[in-house]
Amino acid sequence: xxxxxxxxxxxxxxxxxxxxxxxxxxxxxxxxxxxxxxxxxxxxxxxxxxxxxxxxxxxxxxxxxxxxxxxxxxxxxxxxxxxxxxxxxxxxxxxxxxxxxxxxxxxxxxxxxxxxxxxxxxxxxxxxxxxxxxxxxxxxxxxxxxxxxxxxxxxxxxxxxxxx
Numbered sequence: 001x002x003x004x005x006x007x008x009x010x011x012x013x014x015x016x017x018x019x020x021x022x023x024x025x026x027x028x029x030x031x032x033x034x035x036x037x038x039x040x041x042x043x044x045x046x047x048x049x050x051x052x053x054x055x056x057x058x059x060x061x062x063x064x065x066x067x068x069x070x071x072x073x074x075x076x077x078x079x080x081x082x083x084x085x086x087x088x089x090x091x092x093x094x095x096x097x098x099x100x101x102x103x104x105x106x107x108x109x110x111x112x113x114x115x116x117x118x119x120x121x122x123x124x125x126x127x128x129x130x131x132x133x134x135x136x137x138x139x140x141x142x143x144x145x146x147x148x149x150x151x152x153x154x155x156x157x158x159x160x161x162x163x164x
Contacts, residue, residue: 005108011051013109016044020117022152026138028114033135037106043113047102056098064090121152125159133162 020028024042031038040046075083118127122134137158146154 008055009105009109009112012048012055012105013045014048015109015113018044019120020044020113022121022155023148025114025117025121026134026141026151026155028110029118029131030135030138032107032110032114033131037103038110038114040106043110043117045109045113052102052105056101059101060094060097064094122156122159125163130159130163133159137162 020043028038028042071086075086114131115127118125118131122130125134134155137155140158141151141154
């Protein structure tokens with residue numbers, strides 16, 4: 001299952017080899033912890049649009065074709081209006097579910113890339129334990145208007161203070 005998930009993410013996304021900047025990491029972490037969608041440019045990735053449509057189409061086919069085979073004969077016995085209404089509802093569901101699928105995929109890749117960048121910038125601080133602390137520190141740094149050049153030092157000092 002892990003290999004399939006990795007294959008799926010590699011198929012759906014183009015991930016840059018460029019490292020994530022500290023400020024972008026802190027902003028992405030704060031947004032992610034608040035349950036918001038992270039800007040893909042901050043974490044250096046983008047959707048492969050054609051691959052997304054292909055993947056979602058295959059996924060829908062695997063789910064909808066068996067349902068169609070099960071319900072087709074039953075729906076032909078009833079009034080054809082019921083078939084038309086069900087076709088409209090299923091079509092609406094497919095288009096709505098596509099957006100949900102993209103949001104879910106973005107959340108998965110965002111979390112994965114945040115953790116990877118976290119290991120680059122904060123190798124001695126576990127993400128699960130310190131992500132909320134770093135979020136609070138980053139928000140305070142924005143309020144205090146800490147310059148970019150001293151942001152890393154500021155964040156590391158505050159994390160060490162709070163962990164002691």
